[in-house]
Amino acid sequence: MTLxxxxxxxxxxxxxxxxxxxxxRAEPRHLEEPRGRWRGSSQWVALPRSAxxxxxxxxxxxxxxxxxxxxxxxxGLVGGQVAxxxxxxxxxxMERMTAIRAVYPQENVLVAEAGAVLADVQAAAQKAExxxxxxxASEGTARIGxxxxxxxxxxxxLRYGNARDQVLGLEAVLPDGSLWHGxxxxxxxxxxxxxxxxxxxxxxxxxxxxxxxxxxxPIPAATGTALFTVTDPAAALDLLxxxxxQLGEGISAFELISRQGLDFLSETVPDVRQPWDSPPDWCVxxxxxxxxxxxxxxxxxxxxxxxxxAGLVSDALVxxxxxxxxxxxxxxxxxxxxxxxxGAISSHDISVPLGAIPEFIARGTPAIAALGDFRINCFGxxxxxxxxxxxxPVPGRSREDHVDQREDxxxxxxxxxxxxxxxxxxxxxxxxxxxxxLERYGDPAKLAAMRAIKAALDxxxxxxxxxxxxxxxxx
Amino acid sequence: MTLxxxxxxxxxxxxxxxxxxxxxRAEPRHLEEPRGRWRGSSQWVALPRSAxxxxxxxxxxxxxxxxxxxxxxxxGLVGGQVAxxxxxxxxxxMERMTAIRAVYPQENVLVAEAGAVLADVQAAAQKAExxxxxxxASEGTARIGxxxxxxxxxxxxLRYGNARDQVLGLEAVLPDGSLWHGxxxxxxxxxxxxxxxxxxxxxxxxxxxxxxxxxxxPIPAATGTALFTVTDPAAALDLLxxxxxQLGEGISAFELISRQGLDFLSETVPDVRQPWDSPPDWCVxxxxxxxxxxxxxxxxxxxxxxxxxAGLVSDALVxxxxxxxxxxxxxxxxxxxxxxxxGAISSHDISVPLGAIPEFIARGTPAIAALGDFRINCFGxxxxxxxxxxxxPVPGRSREDHVDQREDxxxxxxxxxxxxxxxxxxxxxxxxxxxxxLERYGDPAKLAAMRAIKAALDxxxxxxxxxxxxxxxxx
Numbered sequence: 001m002t003l004x005x006x007x008x009x010x011x012x013x014x015x016x017x018x019x020x021x022x023x024x025r026a027e028p029r030h031l032e033e034p035r036g037r038w039r040g041s042s043q044w045v046a047l048p049r050s051a052x053x054x055x056x057x058x059x060x061x062x063x064x065x066x067x068x069x070x071x072x073x074x075x076g077l078v079g080g081q082v083a084x085x086x087x088x089x090x091x092x093x094m095e096r097m098t099a100i101r102a103v104y105p106q107e108n109v110l111v112a113e114a115g116a117v118l119a120d121v122q123a124a125a126q127k128a129e130x131x132x133x134x135x136x137a138s139e140g141t142a143r144i145g146x147x148x149x150x151x152x153x154x155x156x157x158l159r160y161g162n163a164r165d166q167v168l169g170l171e172a173v174l175p176d177g178s179l180w181h182g183x184x185x186x187x188x189x190x191x192x193x194x195x196x197x198x199x200x201x202x203x204x205x206x207x208x209x210x211x212x213x214x215x216x217x218p219i220p221a222a223t224g225t226a227l228f229t230v231t232d233p234a235a236a237l238d239l240l241x242x243x244x245x246q247l248g249e250g251i252s253a254f255e256l257i258s259r260q261g262l263d264f265l266s267e268t269v270p271d272v273r274q275p276w277d278s279p280p281d282w283c284v285x286x287x288x289x290x291x292x293x294x295x296x297x298x299x300x301x302x303x304x305x306x307x308x309x310a311g312l313v314s315d316a317l318v319x320x321x322x323x324x325x326x327x328x329x330x331x332x333x334x335x336x337x338x339x340x341x342x343g344a345i346s347s348h349d350i351s352v353p354l355g356a357i358p359e360f361i362a363r364g365t366p367a368i369a370a371l372g373d374f375r376i377n378c379f380g381x382x383x384x385x386x387x388x389x390x391x392x393p394v395p396g397r398s399r400e401d402h403v404d405q406r407e408d409x410x411x412x413x414x415x416x417x418x419x420x421x422x423x424x425x426x427x428x429x430x431x432x433x434x435x436x437x438l439e440r441y442g443d444p445a446k447l448a449a450m451r452a453i454k455a456a457l458d459x460x461x462x463x464x465x466x467x468x469x470x471x472x473x474x475x
Numbered sequence: 476m477t478l479x480x481x482x483x484x485x486x487x488x489x490x491x492x493x494x495x496x497x498x499x500r501a502e503p504r505h506l507e508e509p510r511g512r513w514r515g516s517s518q519w520v521a522l523p524r525s526a527x528x529x530x531x532x533x534x535x536x537x538x539x540x541x542x543x544x545x546x547x548x549x550x551g552l553v554g555g556q557v558a559x560x561x562x563x564x565x566x567x568x569m570e571r572m573t574a575i576r577a578v579y580p581q582e583n584v585l586v587a588e589a590g591a592v593l594a595d596v597q598a599a600a601q602k603a604e605x606x607x608x609x610x611x612a613s614e615g616t617a618r619i620g621x622x623x624x625x626x627x628x629x630x631x632x633l634r635y636g637n638a639r640d641q642v643l644g645l646e647a648v649l650p651d652g653s654l655w656h657g658x659x660x661x662x663x664x665x666x667x668x669x670x671x672x673x674x675x676x677x678x679x680x681x682x683x684x685x686x687x688x689x690x691x692x693p694i695p696a697a698t699g700t701a702l703f704t705v706t707d708p709a710a711a712l713d714l715l716x717x718x719x720x721q722l723g724e725g726i727s728a729f730e731l732i733s734r735q736g737l738d739f740l741s742e743t744v745p746d747v748r749q750p751w752d753s754p755p756d757w758c759v760x761x762x763x764x765x766x767x768x769x770x771x772x773x774x775x776x777x778x779x780x781x782x783x784x785a786g787l788v789s790d791a792l793v794x795x796x797x798x799x800x801x802x803x804x805x806x807x808x809x810x811x812x813x814x815x816x817x818g819a820i821s822s823h824d825i826s827v828p829l830g831a832i833p834e835f836i837a838r839g840t841p842a843i844a845a846l847g848d849f850r851i852n853c854f855g856x857x858x859x860x861x862x863x864x865x866x867x868p869v870p871g872r873s874r875e876d877h878v879d880q881r882e883d884x885x886x887x888x889x890x891x892x893x894x895x896x897x898x899x900x901x902x903x904x905x906x907x908x909x910x911x912x913l914e915r916y917g918d919p920a921k922l923a924a925m926r927a928i929k930a931a932l933d934x935x936x937x938x939x940x941x942x943x944x945x946x947x948x949x950x
Contacts, residue, residue: 022774106716107829107860118524153663164672165640178920185828187859188628188637189898191913192677192905193925193941197639197672218723241581248693248766251725293721294768353660382618385582385664423664430667438666445653449932450668456931457924468667 003067003465005087011044014060014090018053022046030071030091033082034336038432040082042069045091051171051179051210054092058208058462059177061090067465068092070204072114072146075138077349078431079148080203080467089465092208093147100124103210108216109168109185114145114209121214130216133160137333145209151201153427155253157334158383159289160217162427164200171211172199175458183213198453203429204464206457220252220289224296225325228304229280229315234358236284236382239312243303245284253287255385261335261379265391268341269334273327275317284382285332335379336388343399344390345374346409351386352422356382360420364389367412386426389413414441430468438468478542478940480562481745486519486936488695489535489565492507505546505566507918508557513907517544517904519899520566526646526654526685533683533937535566535651541744542940543567543733545679547589550613552824553906555625555678555942564940567683569620575599583691584643584660589620589684605691608635612808613771620684626676626903630728630807634764635859637902639675646686647674650933658688673928678904679939694725695764699771700800704755704790709833711759711857714787716887718761725769728762729858736810736854739867743816744809748802750792759857760807810854818874819865820849821884826861827897832929835895839864842887846880861901864888889916905943913943 004010011375015023023046031040048054061068067089073196074081083089087361101111105128110119118139125132134147138152146152148170152163160166170186172195182196192415199207230236236256243251262279265272286303297318314405319325339347352360368374373394380388391409393402414424418441430438439447454461456471465471479485492497498521506515523529536543542564549556556565576586587596593614600607609622611629613860621627623645627638635641644659657671674682705711715718718726736752737810740747761778772793779791784889794800814822827835836853843849848869855863866884868877877884889899893916905913914922927945929936941945 021575043642046539081495082556102885104828104830106712108527108719109828110603124882151665151669153665157662163641164669165636174920174924176923180920180924181918184898185830186896186898186901188826188856188861188901190626190628191898191909191917192902193681193922193928194626194639194672194676195921195924197669198928201667201669206668218719220723237581244583245765248695267761291725291766292721292771293774294766295745299768351661351663353579353584355579381663386663421659421661423659423661425665426661426663427665429665430792436667442666443656445649445655446667446670448651448653448655449649449655449670452667453673456927459555462602 001458003087003462004065006042006044006090008255010064010066016055017056017060017096019049022048022053025063026091030093031082033076033079034075038082038084041086041088042091042379043088045093047093047096049096051173054173054208055177055179057092058173058175061462062176062460064092065460065462067462069464070094070145070149070208072143072149073117073138073141075142076146076150077428078432078433079430080429080464081467086121094143100129103128104185105130107185109213110216111142111183111211111213113211114143115143118142118144124294125216129219131219132166132214134163134166143214143306148205148209148430153381153384153386155381156227157257157381158254159249159252164197166215166370167200167212168212168215170196170199170209172207172209173214173226174207175463183211185213191380201429203431203451203467205454206463212323220291221291222294222296224287224288224300225319226300227275227317227328227329228284228286228307228313230282230284231311231315232282233361235312236282237354237357238310239284239307240383242307242310246303247288248300250288250290251286251383252289253285255285255332255380256382256387257283257285257332257379258377260375261338261375262344264338264377265331265334268338272330272334274331285328300469328442335377339377341389342392344392345399345402346406347388347390348410348413348425349426349428350413350417351384351424351426352390352417352420354385356420357382357387360416363416364413366408367416368409371408432467435468435470476939478562479540481517481519481541481565485539485541489532492531492535494524497523501566505568508554509550510552513554513557513559515544515568516559516563518563520568522568522571525690526570526648529683529685530652530654530834532567533648533650536937537651537935539637540935540937541565542937543683544939545620545683547568547618547624548592548616549616551625553620553908555939558941569618572685578603579660579692580605582660584688585691586658586686586688587619588686589618589845591619593617593619593622598777599690600837601789604694606694607641607689608692609641612811618749619687622686623675624677624679625904628856628859628861629820630730630856632856633729634724636897637841641690642675642687643669643690644688645671645674645684647682647684649682650938657684660688660756661668676904678872678942679821680943683943686863694769697765697771699763700794700803701761701775702792702803703752703759703761703782703788705757705788706786707757707833708836710787711757712829713785714759716860717782717785719871721778722763722774725763726761726766726858727764728760728806730760730855731857731862732758732760732807732810732854733852735850735852739813739817739852740809742808743813743814747805747809749803755790759948760803760845771817801924810852814852814865817867819867820874820877821881822863822865823885823887823888824866824901824903825892825897825899826859826901827892827895829860831895832860832862835891838891839888842891843884846883846887848922856937907942910943910945914945
């Protein structure tokens with residue numbers, strides 16, 4: 001089955017079936033992705049205003065065998081939002097479907113359309129005195145549809161789970177154009193296969209999410225934020241265990257930062273305030289969200305005292321103001337910016353079982369050193385076993401000097417992750433960047449099941465063609 | 476595609492490919508289900524000891540087009556575990572695969588085989604000073620494989636989620652006999668479609684779960700249990716909102732009990748101690764699990780004081796000992812036993828959006844009264860929007876007197892639930908009992924997708940034939 005391009009003739013026919021102004025020439029912003037590794041080939045973008053519009057679009061594309069690439073915030077890092085090769089697909093951007101359809105504070109539920117920006121959803125929840133827990137660096141741009149389609153992670157996963165864990169129901173258009181009215185607000189519903197969890201994380205290859213009913217949480221009564229200097233990654237893990245013993249589910253975030261990351265920040269983003277005289281080799285950003293009646297500052301002091309006694313930590317800085325809290329978080333959240341300024345040869349979004357993290361870091365360093373002289377910035381969501389493990393040139397050299405080694409570096413890291421029972425894509429997904437990796441490391445029975453499901457739900461292969469699964473492999 | 480029976484000839488061939496003693500004549504216990512509404516027709520049961528055995532069995536059945544009914548604890552209430560009609564399927568009981576394969580306290584993970592009894596998994600977690608949060612009345616018998624295949628609910632869903640929310644990874648045999656090695660222990664893994672959530676809740680129709688890696692939680696530092704007498708269901712809901720404001724995520728259970736349930740208990744299970752002089756019309760069993768530094772008894776008193784001031788509650792009994800806590804829970808947990816002794820005409824496991832519960836109860840009573848003179852016992856997991864809504868004859872009459880009205884009653888309740896955006900199977904699943912309901916109330920786009928997925932993964936229709944989806948509808 002070959003797809004045909006979304007050319008002017010197709011666009012004209014489709015436009016006649018849709019409200020005026022729904023179809024437009026694609027703009028440059030629709031064809032770019034943050035890494036700049038691909039550029040989309042599409043000529044046309046549809047800007048639907050309703051799920052019914054989306055249904056009409058998908059039905060027409062399916063009948064004509066025209067591919068569709070869904071667009072949300074465009075912040076994905078694996079090329080899921082661009083199809084660089086012919087035949088050019090139709091882009092379907094959710095940028096006009098941004099409504100918060102309803103908020104049910106008593107039920108802890110909010111219903112948002114797929115184009116709603118994460119920060120706006122967070123604000124709507126906040127206005128109802130509730131928390132929408134999904135939070136990540138791109139929250140000012142990323143949209144709900146993309147966040148769910150990629151099952152986004154972020155900084156609150158430790159406590160609240162991934163994007164999929166925030167969803168009670170979906171409204172979505174399936175590849176044949178049928179509209180699934182699945183916007184339930186139920187905590188329990190065992191009526192058949194969980195289509196919701198199948199679409200979440202499918203990266204637009206099994207349908208197009210148009211709206212979601214989302215779980216809200218109570219806002220913790222008090223928060224506390226601190227930077228703990230830890231001896232090494234193993235000590236960080238022991239600190240996490242100790243914190244859990246003392247604070248149960250009160251730990252909202254637990255992020256690992258290395259000296260390398262701090263040095264990159266000093267070099268390239270000097271406006272980020274670093275609170276140490278001499279930057280530590282390893283530190284942890286810990287955030288608590290506690291129930292009424294508990295004192296986060298006291299809890300952090302108690303935690304430090306026992307961790308210090310156990311030889312895990314040497315220093316702790318507890319944020320004394322909202323400004324200081326924001327400064328601490330800037331250290332963590334602006335590391336990716338510093339990384340981009342330095343220019344990574346190869347970046348890896350990996351996870352391993354929590355207990356295996358120290359071994360992974362310990363084995364990773366010599367394995368990379370065996371390939372040459374490099375710098376490693378290893379940081380991220382330690383509490384979730386999810387590390388961003390990025391490899392950089394040494395000073396005086398550039399990423400371009402190492403283009404030939406990129407594959408070897410990636411292979412070395414991913415082989416080690418795979419051997420340790422980990423994942424080669426913890427939170428960013430497969431997109432187009434990691435199709436090879438999925439084929440290499442994926443479980444064969446699971447891959448066969450995925451291909452069968454894709455072929456069953458999207459027999460013409462129109463939905464986000466080439467993302468997640470190689471297009472040819474479906475036949 | 477017609478299935479062939481698992482007859483003596485097939486059993487003999489299969490037995491030769493399996494370890495000695497794996498295949499046996501089915502015993503009566505393998506052919507019964509708790510409601511007594513069906514009796515299985517199978518002659519043979521396989522008792523595998525390993526995932527490889529299961530793989531061999533499924534492969535052989537698929538090649539020969541013999542149906543399979545997986546057996547776990549057999550406590551399901553919708554006939555998912557019995558295929559009453561010819562051709563007789565092969566039963567595959569997980570009763571020999573009961574190992575707790577590993578416990579990782581530092582990671583809060585436990586790996587159990589599908590035949591492990593829930594109470595044993597809870598005990599293994601407890602031994603590691605962790606909590607396995609899934610908890611329900613049948614936990615002494617129910618097995619992990621069945622609990623996951625039906626996405627069981629229970630009393631801790633409010634805080635910890637359904638069975639699916641306790642699962643990090645699965646090992647399962649797919650309908651072609653391939654073994655999916657998906658026992659990951661990762662909190663984040665975005666490598667392709669979420670097969671885990673597809674198999675969970677599929678009731679054995681898409682594959683056979685052989686083991687699971689399960690999430691553990693910290694044990695709350697202190698628990699508190701109380702019975703609050705509430706004005707009505709709306710007051711119960713306001714009490715829940717108040718409790719959430721004061722206690723955040725510290726509420727582990729929030730169960731509604733009606734006067735009718737208490738009367739049934741007095742009549743049929745008199746050894747259950749009821750702590751009131753005169754039983755209340757409506758009461759709520761509330762359980763708190765709080766972090767270190769908080770006092771559950773004090774929190775319950777504060778909650779009562781503010782709820783009393785708001786006119787929501789008239790009385791509260793706070794458990795003063797483990798014995799009293801257990802007595803309080805017995806009131807809630809032995810209601811099903813009382814119901815069986817009275818004999819329901821029709822039982823309904825339904826959920827509605829939380830905010831719609833008072834309206835559902837208010838409209839249900841006259842709707843049932845319009846059909847005749849009945850008693851309603853409405854009770855259950857209010858915090859999840861999940862009620863058990865059971866209709867009984869008045870004294871002096873029996874369920875047999877109302878057999879003709881059963882369908883009308885069920886239809887009345889389910890139509891109302893459906894109209895209110897609810898679910899006609901909140902926690903028990905579809906099995907064979909609710910196949911008609913799923914067809915009637917299910918979203919057409921979702922149903923079509925389910926049938927396509929079933930046909931794609933199980934083209935011969937061997938896995939739990941007739942459960943969830945009508946066998947003919949697949950062709």
